[in-house]
Amino acid sequence: xxxxxFTDTLGDVNGVSRFIRNMDTQAxxxxxxxxxxxxxxxxxxxxxTLINIPPRYAQPMPGYPNLELAWxxxxxxxxxxxxxxxxxxxxxxxxxxxxxxxxxARQLGIPLVxxxxxxxxxxxxxxxxxxxxxxxxxxVMKWFYRPFDLVLTRSGAYRAPVMALGLPEDRVVTLRPxxxxxxxxxGPRDDALMSRLxxxxxxxxxxxxxxxxxxxxxxxxxxxxxxxAERARSAGVPATLVVVGDGPYLADLRARLSTExxxxxxxxxxxxxxxxxxxxxxxxxxxxxxxxxxxxxEAQACALPALVGDVGGPSEVVEHDQTGLVxxxxxxxxxxxxxLSLILDTARRQRLSTxxxxxxxxxxxxxxxxxxxxxxxxxxxxRQHPTGN
Numbered sequence: 001x002x003x004x005x006f007t008d009t010l011g012d013v014n015g016v017s018r019f020i021r022n023m024d025t026q027a028x029x030x031x032x033x034x035x036x037x038x039x040x041x042x043x044x045x046x047x048x049t050l051i052n053i054p055p056r057y058a059q060p061m062p063g064y065p066n067l068e069l070a071w072x073x074x075x076x077x078x079x080x081x082x083x084x085x086x087x088x089x090x091x092x093x094x095x096x097x098x099x100x101x102x103x104x105a106r107q108l109g110i111p112l113v114x115x116x117x118x119x120x121x122x123x124x125x126x127x128x129x130x131x132x133x134x135x136x137x138x139x140v141m142k143w144f145y146r147p148f149d150l151v152l153t154r155s156g157a158y159r160a161p162v163m164a165l166g167l168p169e170d171r172v173v174t175l176r177p178x179x180x181x182x183x184x185x186x187g188p189r190d191d192a193l194m195s196r197l198x199x200x201x202x203x204x205x206x207x208x209x210x211x212x213x214x215x216x217x218x219x220x221x222x223x224x225x226x227x228x229a230e231r232a233r234s235a236g237v238p239a240t241l242v243v244v245g246d247g248p249y250l251a252d253l254r255a256r257l258s259t260e261x262x263x264x265x266x267x268x269x270x271x272x273x274x275x276x277x278x279x280x281x282x283x284x285x286x287x288x289x290x291x292x293x294x295x296x297x298e299a300q301a302c303a304l305p306a307l308v309g310d311v312g313g314p315s316e317v318v319e320h321d322q323t324g325l326v327x328x329x330x331x332x333x334x335x336x337x338x339x340l341s342l343i344l345d346t347a348r349r350q351r352l353s354t355x356x357x358x359x360x361x362x363x364x365x366x367x368x369x370x371x372x373x374x375x376x377x378x379x380x381x382x383r384q385h386p387t388g389n
Contacts, residue, residue: 004086006101008093011042026369039072111379154292155313178368184301203238207280212247217286229261277302301360305352323356
């Protein structure tokens with residue numbers, strides 16, 4: 001079986017790009033035929049299966065200057081796709097590249113599979129609070145996903161929203177979640193690194209890692225953190241909020257947080273990111289728009305108890321009071337009390353930490369890839385035997 005994946009994001013720093021790269025790596029390791037087609041001005045990994053066709057035009061994404069919106073050379077991408085002779089086409093993004101891949105699959109008469117990575121209607125609703133734009137976005141999503149043979153959701157929480165786009169139940173499947181557990185695992189703390197990054201020694205470190213934007217519910221975290229830090233210090237336990245990532249809300253976040261109680265580090269990668277995970281004590285992820293929460297899984301795999309909201313995908317990868325806490329989404333008082341409680345309770349943190357690493361260990365990216373690959377086989381089989389389903 002040959003699969004060609006179309007994506008509008010591959011050079012960007014985000015969960016979708018990381019997932020696609022993981023799928024490409026696993027395909028190589030298992031001898032599967034997967035090729036990725038994209039169109040970007042950004043640098044992508046130098047791999048023969050990752051094919052970048054320079055765009056005809058590109059500009060920064062509105063509201064996200066560190067992300068790119070590119071218009072591909074449709075003729076060249078189409079030639080590449082036909083030359084690769086796919087048995088199925090996978091679409092990871094509903095942007096210009098994704099729309100082209102969707103059209104090519106229909107022209108070639110081969111199965112269409114998608115992963116619903118991003119809840120764009122929720123983003124529009126939270127960022128713009130405009131009912132008309134929300135309606136338009138929802139209509140576009142319905143048009144885009146309706147012809148797909150299968151749409152994969154990153155969590156069970158998104159099955160209903162995807163079916164609401166007009167897809168029947170048997171065409172919506174929840175993908176088994178997985179991470180690179182060979183990389184993300186417990187390890188020694190690097191206090192020297194954290195000190196160089198501006199984190200005071202001896203403080204309890206609460207980490208957030210992800211896009212720094214309003215739809216991640218970071219204004220709430222910024223509002224409650226100074227009070228938490230003060231209450232913790234009054235109890236004799238200094239605490240520091242460590243923010244890893246970049247985005248349109250970063251300047252506002254820095255303005256709202258005192259450098260005495262928080263550090264913002266921007267993008268961090270590879271071994272340094274892993275060291276930061278291992279050198280913190282808690283992971284706070286208040287987002288209400290994430291379809292999974294890859295960083296939540298990575299943090300737990302590195303033995304960080306995770307605090308997440310009860311809306312969306314992150315709540316499905318945290319076991320309440322076992323590997324972290326699942327809190328009422330958007331309830332500032334509940335988040336404030338929970339964070340302070342764990343900051344002050346070392347024994348409870350250690351119990352959650354041990355369980356978090358143990359529960360994440362079996363959730364490998366290999367198992368996730370094998371499930372992902374098998375769903376393309378299912379889509380092909382359904383096309384070949386439509387009455388046998």
